[in-house]
Amino acid sequence: MNEHQEVETLIKNQLEQQDHTEWTGYWKEIRDSYGDYLPDSSNTSIWDVMFSFDEGIWGWVQGLIAYSMVQVTDHLHLIFWLVLLLLLSSFIHVIEQSFNSSQVASVSPLILMGLVLITITSSVQLMLEVIFESLQTTASFLNGLLPLYIASITLSGGPATSAASFPILLAMVYVITFLMKSVIIPLFIFSIFFDQLNCLSDRYSMGKVAALCRQAGLWILGVTAVTSVSILSIQTSAAAAADGVAAKSVKTLAGTMLPFVGKVVSDTADLVMTSSMLAKNMIGAAGGFILILIVLFPAIKMLVIAIMYRLAAVMMEPVAGSRLTEAVDAASKGMFHLAAALLLTSCIFFISIIVVMFISNIPIMIR
Incomplete structure (x- = not known):
């Protein structure tokens, strides 16, 4: 226990000697925005949270559940409004059959469909605002984190690793953010737009076009994720092996060419690099944790809205018109894809940071 506290103190002292305000400020923003749903440990610094995370993991789960319930309450009006529109369509359909009025039968579904489309459009617009804000915050956070993170890798004995990983990570931030904003989200x-058109008209079928848009977006996102993480892993692994061999050679030369102090010098260098490695790992873990929180709360909000649409479609399918239920269900499908795209983008960045963190430990293991 005392040894663990000594290591923790050593890491904190080294971290406090560095300036982390460029990216730890986002932790303060998270506390200000979602402090009511975070455990008591959230009132401390990000380093204290990381060291005591295992002890308060249930508090984090409870906070996420509480936030989800609050979002359900805030957007409960959506399901009531959708159910009301679907009930009206069912009621009008009964009147149409009773009076056999073809004119009413042709006009009233279009009016109700228009109201449903207005509701869907407002929800999609809200989701787009959440997505673009989250992507912008994520890119800004990574631009603040990566320079210091790469510098800590260099101090821990990985200059080749940092030189290989830094341009790849920066390219990933800009390329993935650009693809999300310009290609995948559109x-x-x-796909949502074509699904709604498909529900409006019996003459022109747009379901295949909507499916193609969804599949293209998923394929682009998946290929981007696999390609970027693979390139990052291969390049950094080779560079980390070179760092390890170089450090091992320097240590051996120092021990043999300096007869009396060579051993002391090499052991001291190992101690300094090991403590730098621990500090570097803490920076990577804290950065990945904040990155997940930046996206997690907005994604929960988006998922709650999508679930509301899905529940409305499931509840009213037996009684409402097929077109309206299909329109609501298709909208929920597109909303789930939007939320999944945001979460997957965050996971790509998180995995990249963790991959670099573990690969940059290779030189220490080789030494």
Whole structure:
């Protein structure tokens, strides 16, 4: 226990000597925005939270559940409004059959469909605002984290690893953010739009086009994730092996060419690099943790809205018109894809940070 406290103190002292305000400020923003749903440990610094995370993991789970319930309450009006519209469509359908009025039968479904489309459009617009804000915050956070993170890798004995990983990580941030804003999200929006057109008209079927847009968006996102993480892993692994061999050679030369102090010098260098490695790992873990929180709360909000639409479609399918239920269900499908795209983007960045963190430990193991 005392040894653990000594290591913790050593890491904190080394971290406090560095300036982390460029990216730890996002932790303060998270506390200000979602402090009511975070455990008591959230009132401390990010380092204290990381060291005591295992002890308060149930508090984090409870906070996420509480936030989900609050979002359900805030958006409960959606399901009531959708159910009301679907009930009206069912009621009008009964009147149409009773009076056999073809004119009413042709006009009233279009009016109700228009109201449903207005509701869907407002929800999709809200989701787009949440997604673009989250992507912008994620990119800004990574631009603040990566320079210091790469510098800590260099101090821990990985200059080649940092030189290989830094440009790849920066390219990933800009390329993935650009693809999300310009290609992937518009494809999912087009899929929702074509699904609604498919529900409006019996003459022109747009279901295949909507499915193609969804599949194209998922394929682009998946290929981007696999390609970027693979390139990062291969490049950094080779560079980390070179760092390890170089450090091992320097240690051996120092021990043999300096007869009296060579051993002391090499052991001291190992101690300094090991403590730097622990501090570097803490920076990577804290950065990944904040990155997940930046996206997690907005994603929960989006998932709650999508679930509301899905529940409305499931509840009213037996009694409402097939077109309206299909429109609501198709909208929920597109909303789930939007939320999944945001979460997957965050996971790509998180995995990249963790991969670099573990690979940069290779030089220490080789030494």
